[in-house]
Amino acid sequence: MIRKFEPKDIGSIMQIWLEANINAHHFIPKKYWISQYPSVQKQMPDADVYVYEKENQIQGFAGMTGNYLAGIFVDEQYRSMGIGKSLLEYIKKIYPSFTLTVYQKNQRAADFYKREGLSVVSKGIDASTAEQEVTLIWERSPQTDGKE
Numbered sequence: 001m002i003r004k005f006e007p008k009d010i011g012s013i014m015q016i017w018l019e020a021n022i023n024a025h026h027f028i029p030k031k032y033w034i035s036q037y038p039s040v041q042k043q044m045p046d047a048d049v050y051v052y053e054k055e056n057q058i059q060g061f062a063g064m065t066g067n068y069l070a071g072i073f074v075d076e077q078y079r080s081m082g083i084g085k086s087l088l089e090y091i092k093k094i095y096p097s098f099t100l101t102v103y104q105k106n107q108r109a110a111d112f113y114k115r116e117g118l119s120v121v122s123k124g125i126d127a128s129t130a131e132q133e134v135t136l137i138w139e140r141s142p143q144t145d146g147k148e
Contacts, residue, residue, distance in 0.1 A: 003051055013061045014037065014044070017061075018034070024109065027105045027131065046065075047064060050087060058075070059083055060072065060073060062091055064095065068098060070100075085116065097137065097139040098138055099136065103132070104132040105132070116138075117138060
């Protein structure tokens with residue numbers, strides 16, 4: 001089940017956020033993610049966060065800030081089970097368009113988003129990590145704009 005974030009979820013989603021970032025971004029020092037933890041935790045209640053929960057266990061979540069997808073994060077033991085895809089499909093139903101950035105070296109994530117219909121619109125360098133990143137966009141096509 002996908003539902004909106006509740007304050008009681010913060011511990012679980014922050015643990016998933018930290019572990020997912022460390023695991024997916026082996027090319028960025030672990031201490032970077034640990035240093036970002038307090039600021040991300042503080043921003044969480046201001047974002048639109050959607051939690052994937054099964055049997056009272058949070059298995060993943062997606063965070064939106066405006067029309068920017070800050071990320072989809074899935075607990076390591078539940079990856080490759082369709083949770084990320086379910087969260088992305090949920091976001092697509094709510095938002096007519098959105099952008100996101102992904103590190104170029106995070107090939108698994110980049111491939112996932114491209115496979116799910118997002119298109120690369122630009123490339124750049126993340127100032128805080130000096131890593132190359134790509135910006136992708138998704139836009140609902142007019143023929144599927146709620147009239148299927």
